[in-house]
Amino acid sequence: MTTHPASAPEEDEVAVEVAVLAAASEVDAPDADDREQQQKKRRRKKKKKRRRAPSEEEVAALRSVLRWASRGEVAGDDDEAGFGHPPRAGTRRPRVAVELHAHSARSDGSLSPAALVDRAHRNGVKVLALTDHDTMAGVPEAMEAAKQHSIRIIPGVEISALCCSEPVHILAYYGSGGPxxxxxxxxxxxxxxxxxxxxxxxxxxxxxxxxxxxKFEDVCGIAGDGVAPGRVHVARAMVEAGYVESLKQAFSRYLFDGGPAYATGSEPTGESVVQLIRQTGGVAVLAHPWALKNLVPVVKDLKAAGLHAMEVYRSDGKVSEFFYNRIE
Known part of the structure; x- marks a missing residue:
């Protein structure tokens, strides 16, 4: 078999190829401004990753919560076993799963209070706040069921209100004796x-x-005996009637705040609700603030009325970007 050596490229072709490569390298190579921008981005990322060390007061508060949640069964007194400090070699830092916003079938949830407690236990939750919409009727059942699983129940309620002409929900948390x-x-x-x-x-x-x-009767039937109907129950009726494919679609198209099928009831002002919660011995917390249209005015008004805190973690486990900024 005869082979033929590959012919060498012409000098003009080589010159063209070198010129193209040189031009490409000039385009790809970042200039000084680009390098500076990239360095700034890297510094911002590093800054975001840095976590502020907890204060002594925060560490003490977290230890107290841990002891209460675990009924004194865990949580060492030494610094290395506490929050905010690395655990000693060969030891495991105790952790407590806490759920502070849960609904049962006594409002718009799908599980009875007892079934909700059982689900929480199977998911490793040690502290559960039952915060049904505008009712505390499910708390006794939840507290009774919790005895079987050594779960701490925080009696609570999510109260509907209006603030700055916008619907808001305010969580109320009480001690084990209730309000x-x-x-x-x-x-x-x-x-x-x-x-x-x-x-x-x-x-x-x-x-x-x-x-x-x-039919109004159908919506009330979906809500259940003695349960005041809410938007979720209307949405479920819409799904059953075939008007929408899902609850999400019902809300996104018709039932969202200010939507074509949205309506208000007889909600009190947010300021009066915060004051009521404080007067009845509770802790007032603004629910899902990231969903509000007028967040800053709402927070300022409720804070002036005595609001204690607001939710940070969303139901999808993320933290709203808003909370990286401070409300003055």
Whole structure:
């Protein structure tokens, strides 16, 4: 078999190829400004990764919560076993899973309070706050069920309100004995629940005008006996009727705040709710603030009324970007 040596490229072709490579290298090579921008980006990333060391007060508070949650069974007194410090070699830092915002079938959840506690136990939760919408009716059942699993139950409620002309939800957390002046709290919650029935009828009226008629009795049936209907129950009725494919679609198209089928009930002002929570011995926390349109004015008004805190972690496990900035 005869082979032929490859012919050498012409000098002109070599010159062209070298020129092309040189031009490409000039395009790809970052200039001084580009390098500086890249360095700034790297510095910003490193800065974000740095975590502030907890203060002595924060460490003490976290240790106290851990002891309470674990009923004193874990949590060492030495610094290395505490929060904010690396554990000693061969030891494992104790951890407690806490869920501070949970709903049962007593409002718009799908599980009974007892079943919710059982689910929490199977998921490793040690502290569970039951915060149904505008009712604390499920708390006794949850506390009884928790005895079987050594779970701490925080009696709570998520109260519907209005602030800065915007719907807001304010979480109330109480001690194991429940709220002080419970009758006063229940009167307010009762009025809000009554308004939920009126609100549901208004939403159904708007849906009917959009050629999506629903029966009020069907919505109440979905909510369950003694449960004031909410948007989730209306959304489920829409899915069952075939008007939408999912709850998410019902909310994104019709039931979102200010949407074509949205309606308000008889919600009190957010400021009065915060004051009521404080007067009844509770801790007032603004729920899902990242969903608000007028976040800063709402937070300022509620803070002036005595708001203690606001949620940071979203239901998807992420932290809203807003909380990297401070509200003055």
């Amino acid at each position: 002080a002046k419970s009758q006063e709290l229940e009167r307010v919650l009762g009025r809000i629940r009554e308004g939920r029935y009126t609100r549901a009828k208004a939403m159904l009226s708007k849906l009917a005008s959009l050629d999506m008629p629903l």
